[in-house]
Amino acid sequence: MRYVFEANGLCKDFDDGRVRALRGVNFRIVQGEFLAIMGPSGCGKTTLLQLLGALDLPTSGSLLYRGASLPALPDPALYRAREIGMVFQAFHLLPTFTAVENVQLPMFETERSASERLKHAVQLLKSVGLEHRLNHFPAMLSGGERQRVAIARSLANNPSVLLADEPTGNLDSKNAHHILDLIIRLKRERQMTLVLVTHDPSIALLASRTIRMIDGQIATDPSAPISP
Numbered sequence: 001m002r003y004v005f006e007a008n009g010l011c012k013d014f015d016d017g018r019v020r021a022l023r024g025v026n027f028r029i030v031q032g033e034f035l036a037i038m039g040p041s042g043c044g045k046t047t048l049l050q051l052l053g054a055l056d057l058p059t060s061g062s063l064l065y066r067g068a069s070l071p072a073l074p075d076p077a078l079y080r081a082r083e084i085g086m087v088f089q090a091f092h093l094l095p096t097f098t099a100v101e102n103v104q105l106p107m108f109e110t111e112r113s114a115s116e117r118l119k120h121a122v123q124l125l126k127s128v129g130l131e132h133r134l135n136h137f138p139a140m141l142s143g144g145e146r147q148r149v150a151i152a153r154s155l156a157n158n159p160s161v162l163l164a165d166e167p168t169g170n171l172d173s174k175n176a177h178h179i180l181d182l183i184i185r186l187k188r189e190r191q192m193t194l195v196l197v198t199h200d201p202s203i204a205l206l207a208s209r210t211i212r213m214i215d216g217q218i219a220t221d222p223s224a225p226i227s228p
């Protein structure tokens with residue numbers, strides 16, 4: 001079986017080895033899975049997600065995406081644009097662009113014409129219930145609305161994988177619930193693989209599997225072979 005992601009002995013150091021953020025992480029992620037990653041602050045969750053999104057390179061170990069080495073990719077930006085959608089706790093919208101412009105940004109990596117870009121962005125904003133906020137700037141939107149724009153943007157190029165780093169961390173519990181329902185619905189409709197970092201055990205309960213990390217290592221993973 002070919003995995004979506006496969007990590008073996010994955011390590012990531014910062015500051016010339018003074019910080020060892022990941023210390024030999026091993027896991028496999030299958031197509032269509034909803035994997036939750038939990039663990040205390042500083043245990044390496046964001047670092048791991050950044051490696052999966054090819055935003056950073058491992059120090060050692062191997063990391064494969066559908067059988068191909070991520071660190072060896074000739075064009076990581078192209079991989080991100082074509083395969084990966086990312087959603088962050090702090091939304092990361094560009095403040096001087098409207099909602100519909102923010103959603104179009106990733107589409108500049110593709111062949112779509114200007115009118116196709118606009119049409120697709122409007123469709124995506126509709127699918128997250130924001131058709132009435134197309135021309136609002138991020139500052140004019142609520143936190144939940146901003147995250148919905150960010151989710152629409154993450155889907156701009158029909159990614160097969162969605163990486164979400166505490167996507168509900170800045171929201172009140174009602175908004176958090178709506179955003180999570182939305183992410184899960186979109187995951188199902190688009191048959192994406194979802195990797196979601198969360199501190200919230202009630203969110204992790206909705207996942208098909210939860211990996212727990214401690215101090216740069218995986219402490220528990222239900223799919224890992226039981227050691228003798």
Ligand SMILES: Nc1ncnc2c1ncn2[C@@H]1O[C@H](COP(=O)(O)OP(=O)(O)OP(=O)(O)O)[C@@H](O)[C@H]1O
Nearest residue numbers: 014015019020021040041042043044045046047048
């Ligand atoms: N660019 C960097 N330079 C130096 N150290 C870093 C860098 N990024 C992360 N670290 C360190 O690596 C460790 C793991 O950080 P990471 O952001 O992955 O933690 P996390 O599990 O996402 O924590 P949180 O739950 O607080 O978001 C931390 O000790 C952090 O201080």
Ligand SMILES: [Mg+2]
Nearest residue numbers: 045046047165
């Ligand atoms: Mg983090």
